[in-house]
Amino acid sequence: MKEEIEKLIALQELNTEMSQFDQHIAEKMQTLKEREQSIEEKEAAVNEFRENAQQFIQNQREIKAAHEDAGVRIKERQNKMMQVQTSREHQALLKEIEDAKRVIKDTEEQLLQAMEQAEKAEAEATELENICTGEKELLAEETTKVEAEVKKLNTRRKTVYNKHGKLAKTMQSSRMKRYEKLLKKRDGLAVVAVVDGVCQGCFMAIPPQQFNEIRKGEQLHSCPTCQRILYYTSPEAPEE
Numbered sequence: 001m002k003e004e005i006e007k008l009i010a011l012q013e014l015n016t017e018m019s020q021f022d023q024h025i026a027e028k029m030q031t032l033k034e035r036e037q038s039i040e041e042k043e044a045a046v047n048e049f050r051e052n053a054q055q056f057i058q059n060q061r062e063i064k065a066a067h068e069d070a071g072v073r074i075k076e077r078q079n080k081m082m083q084v085q086t087s088r089e090h091q092a093l094l095k096e097i098e099d100a101k102r103v104i105k106d107t108e109e110q111l112l113q114a115m116e117q118a119e120k121a122e123a124e125a126t127e128l129e130n131i132c133t134g135e136k137e138l139l140a141e142e143t144t145k146v147e148a149e150v151k152k153l154n155t156r157r158k159t160v161y162n163k164h165g166k167l168a169k170t171m172q173s174s175r176m177k178r179y180e181k182l183l184k185k186r187d188g189l190a191v192v193a194v195v196d197g198v199c200q201g202c203f204m205a206i207p208p209q210q211f212n213e214i215r216k217g218e219q220l221h222s223c224p225t226c227q228r229i230l231y232y233t234s235p236e237a238p239e240e
């Protein structure tokens with residue numbers, strides 16, 4: 001019977017390992033995906049900075065045009081001054097010249113500001129782009145690493161699967177059926193240790209009389225609460 005219990009423990013270990021392969025792989029892929037997303041977000045921000053820079057350059061063109069228009073207007077009005085006859089006309093031209101001069105002053109300031117904004121947006125785009133380039137290189141390295149790890153995990157999965165199959169064949173079919181059923185019903189955990197008189201599957205206490213029986217290891221015992229198959233481990237050597 002001791003040998004049967006040991007086989008069941010080994011089966012459980014293999015099943016536990018088998019159930020973790022997909023999770024391990026999924027976790028590794030998830031990490032890669034998150035890093036990829038972070039790079040994509042940064043690239044979108046780079047594009048936004050570049051679009052802003054373009055917009056500021058466009059603004060510069062418009063401001064320049066307004067600046068030049070004002071200059072032309074001033075010259076025109078100054079020429080007209082020679083021909084005016086009334087003081088009212090004279091006043092009107094003076095006011096237009098004043099207005100155009102204000103436009104010249106304002107557009108000079110605006111132009112400077114738009115240039116600074118364009119430069120700043122462009123610098124931010126470049127900086128973030130450099131960060132992206134670095135992160136992409138690291139991600140490429142990490143992807144290669146993860147691919148190798150996944151390959152290893154899949155190889156190990158095959159080995160474990162074969163071991164499990166061989167071991168299962170040596171088991172009584174009724175016992176195997178009971179084990180498989182428990183495995184399904186109890187979330188992949190069918191065989192558990194009893195530690196300090198407590199089932200490690202459901203963490204309920206095992207009656208002392210049954211605990212003594214389990215210790216002897218002469219027959220298979222089930223937890224009265226969760227029905228998992230129980231085995232005893234000595235306190236000196238807890239888990240194998």
Ligand SMILES: [Zn+2]
Pocket residue numbers: 199200201202203204223224225226227228
């Ligand atoms: Zn239990």
